[in-house]
Amino acid sequence: MTQNGKVYNYLIKKIEEDKCLHFSLIDPDLVFQTLSMIKKYARYSTEAGTDAILVGGSTIADQFAVDKVVNAIKEETDKPVIIFPGNINAFSKSADAVFFMSLLNSRNLYWIIESHIIGAPQLKLWGMEAISMAYIIISPGGTAGYVGDVKLIPRNKAKIAQAYALAAQYLGFKLVYFEAGSGVDQMVPLEMVKATSNFIDIPLIIGGGINTEEDAVKFSKTGASAIVQGTYIEKSVIRDKGEGLKKIIKAIKTVAKNR
Template sequence: MKCVNSVVLSKFLQQAVQGNSASVALLVDPSSQVEEGMSCLVKGVEEGWVDAVFYGGSLRTHSEEEVQWNSLRQRIQVPIFAFPSNALQVHPTADGLLHLSLVSGRNPDYLVGRHVEAAIYLDELGIEIVPTAYLLIDGGKVSTTSYITNTLPIPRDKVEVAYATALAGVQLGMKAIYLEAGSGADKVVPINMVKALSSKLDVPIIVGGGIRSAEQMQALSQAGADVLVIGNAFEENPFQVIDDLRTFKCAVKA
């Protein structure tokens, strides 16, 4: 096994846990990002509203990835972490990889199968890997991830199921929990679910899907989310998201 070149991702997650409020990562999908969104992203980083970029999506191509990645590297000064649909597509200069295992489903490909396929490649890259328990939570409609992975999300009212699933991930050695309501979800991950898991588990809690307002950001942060991931809302209205991030961050500092 090769030495890891840096521990940027671990430091980011540790700082998020220790912070007064949740850190914010924007999810950039190379297949859907446009220049308007890129300009807003640059502005958000420069003004201090965006703490990191998660890079990836459910659907992507190599050519799109390379062009977008190079542009991001040149224009922003925050860490860029790989969040791929396929770990074989991780860029060699990523600051780290959230290595997702879909523990809420029973599809072996997304539990460990694709990890085996990518293991040697990732080892050769030498980037930091943070094994992450990925839980799909019902966000009010069928998500792209649920459709592609052929898995069912955990029902919104099954907090104990979510806790037991996340706990199993931690017991298997996962270093972070990612609660995902799905891209473009109608509803965010339930606040009581976030609160229950954050109070019982001693690992970073990442929450994404359906986050569209400063009020939702504040509620999830107060419930114990360490990192908030915003993707679809930023694609649809990047200017509004930056305004909401400004409101959220300024409220924390006040």
């Protein structure tokens, strides 16, 4: 019988304690950023109180680069480093776990199951903890929506999002992730988050376009189990040495405990 892994157990325990977690997403792209920058992202995010560091992106990535990035990050943090794979070449055996994601609303079987068939045996050989996650992209979708050939969930159709999330739960996924797209100017609608978080019994993670404390607090208040920030990390934490992020994380946890 399959046992839950160390990282998954850590996440669930933290959600039970804090109600809402914070994940820092770092792109393993070494074309437009340096390892020195990436190490600072990890260091300042950790000092600010992030609960885990995700490594992944929708475009540029190869296993060599991902390995270098993961090892560099692990020098700067004691938090779990989790692969958030954009494709089968985006793994690293140095990571603590991988979000084994199925893009449920893709039109392309590759992103739903075919890439997983290719990647699963390698994860087995490495003995890596794989945490099943239903990945569902909401309009506008950004780069992830384009690359993943997604049939975007309309922003005014919360019931469709609810049904996807519940189906994911019944299929056995351990987590659900609603993504509006990296760097987009429209976040996942709050009413969709509230409706879905009250409808399912597994953690609901929210990402895409969350760039202010006010935005993050809204999601924490409406029932998100975790909030992901990537673009904000890249643009802000080196400049202010993580002080802004520290305020965001403190705020979302304070609000979550009172909901």
